[in-house]
Amino acid sequence: MLQLCNFRKSYKNHLILQVDALDIAPGVYWVQGANGSGKSTFLKALAGITPFEGNVILNQETDSKKQSVAYRSAVNFAEAEPIFPDFLTGIELIKLFKSAKQGPEKQEEFYLETMQMSSYVHDPISTYSSGMLKKLSLVLAFIGRPECILLDEPLNALDADALPVLYSWIATQQQEQGTMFLLSSHQVFSQGVLPALSVLSVENNTVKHST
Numbered sequence: 001m002l003q004l005c006n007f008r009k010s011y012k013n014h015l016i017l018q019v020d021a022l023d024i025a026p027g028v029y030w031v032q033g034a035n036g037s038g039k040s041t042f043l044k045a046l047a048g049i050t051p052f053e054g055n056v057i058l059n060q061e062t063d064s065k066k067q068s069v070a071y072r073s074a075v076n077f078a079e080a081e082p083i084f085p086d087f088l089t090g091i092e093l094i095k096l097f098k099s100a101k102q103g104p105e106k107q108e109e110f111y112l113e114t115m116q117m118s119s120y121v122h123d124p125i126s127t128y129s130s131g132m133l134k135k136l137s138l139v140l141a142f143i144g145r146p147e148c149i150l151l152d153e154p155l156n157a158l159d160a161d162a163l164p165v166l167y168s169w170i171a172t173q174q175q176e177q178g179t180m181f182l183l184s185s186h187q188v189f190s191q192g193v194l195p196a197l198s199v200l201s202v203e204n205n206t207v208k209h210s211t
């Protein structure tokens with residue numbers, strides 16, 4: 001569960017989002033909103049990588065500011081357009097994340113196999129296409145023992161074979177680990193494989209549950 005209290009995010013003096021109080025119960029959420037409404041800003045704030053006023057609390061105990069290390073090891077984030085150090089190989093980056101996030105041994109093997117990344121994961125990231133980069137960012141978002149996974153435009157750049165694989169990762173993680181997901185997307189998610197989606201709307205400089 002995520003709880004926001006007196007949340008405000010501005011860039012310079014320009015208010016982007018204000019949320020006085022919002023509880024996001026465990027589940028899978030589709031974060032919807034027009035271009036420029038603040039979806040990415042919202043996810044980056046929840047990920048703890050952009051500053052904001054107010055508090056975000058995970059599972060009623062971990063404050064993103066007061067317990068930032070614990071919070072950031074429990075909340076994983078994949079950016080819409082990932083940028084990584086391109087002199088590293090994919091597997092080096094995965095091992096770095098796994099060590100920082102204390103992921104189980106060989107955790108990455110399932111993800112690399114199912115997303116068919118084994119043929120290039122030992123190559124430098126500088127050689128990756130945008131879809132290969134996107135897949136790497138998605139694997140990284142599942143590494144560790146996340147209690148919450150935030151995926152910004154996860155469908156962008158993925159080929160048709162990769163979509164059901166990603167959906168099955170989300171469904172399995174949610175069902176077996178109880179991990180909550182916030183997914184922002186302009187594209188429609190296929191129903192059937194994913195668990196039931198609730199909607200969070202980002203509009204008029206705020207975020208609320210959509211009925």
Ligand SMILES: Nc1ncnc2c1ncn2[C@@H]1O[C@H](COP(=O)(O)OP(=O)(O)OP(=O)(O)O)[C@@H](O)[C@H]1O
Pocket residue numbers: 011016033034035036037038039040041042
């Ligand atoms: N680093 C920044 N500095 C200043 N303004 C920013 C910055 N990042 C985003 N903004 C502004 O914040 C607002 C929300 O941007 P954000 O990227 O969160 O929107 P979004 O809903 O994710 O948009 P899109 O659907 O186009 O990806 C926009 O007006 C944008 O110009």
